[in-house]
Amino acid sequence: MPTDQLSRTFAALADPTRRAMLSRLSLGEVTVGQLAEPFSMTLAAVSKHLRVLEKAGLVSRGRDAQYRPAQLDARPLAAASGWISDYAQFWSDNFDTMGAYLGRLQSDQPGSEPTPGTPLAGEHS
Numbered sequence: 001m002p003t004d005q006l007s008r009t010f011a012a013l014a015d016p017t018r019r020a021m022l023s024r025l026s027l028g029e030v031t032v033g034q035l036a037e038p039f040s041m042t043l044a045a046v047s048k049h050l051r052v053l054e055k056a057g058l059v060s061r062g063r064d065a066q067y068r069p070a071q072l073d074a075r076p077l078a079a080a081s082g083w084i085s086d087y088a089q090f091w092s093d094n095f096d097t098m099g100a101y102l103g104r105l106q107s108d109q110p111g112s113e114p115t116p117g118t119p120l121a122g123e124h125s
Contacts, residue, residue: 005057006083009076012056017041018049022058022072029062029071 012018021035036046050070053059057076061068 005076006079008056009080012052012058018053021049025070025072029069031067031069035070
C-alpha cells in the first residue's frame with residue numbers, strides 16, 4: 001500500500017469510479033446515498049471507495065446529526081498537478097526538438113515542400 005501522500009493520491013485517482021465521485025463532490029458536499037445515485041453499486045461499495053478517497057486526503061467527512069456528508073479536499077490534487085506539470089517542460093522540449101528535426105528533413109528534400117500525405121525521406125508508404 002502506498003505510504004507517501006503523492007502515491008496515495010495517484011492510487012485513489014487510478015479508479016474511474018473514484019474520479020467520478022470527486023467530480024460530483026466538486027459541486028458540493030453530499031451524503032453517501034446521494035453520491036451513490038449515479039452508480040450501479042451497493043452503498044457498501046460506495047463507502048469503500050469513499051474510504052480510499054479519505055485515506056488519500058481527497059475527501060473529508062463531517063458529522064451533521066445522523067448523517068456524515070462527504071466533501072472534496074483538493075489540496076492533494078494540487079501536489080499531483082505540480083508533479084505532473086514538472087514534466088510539461090520535458091515534453092515541450094522533446095516536441096520542439098522533434099519539430100526542428102522534421103523541419104531539417106523537409107528542407108533537405110530536393111524540390112518544393114512536400115504535399116500533405118507525401119512521405120518524408122526514410123518513410124515508407
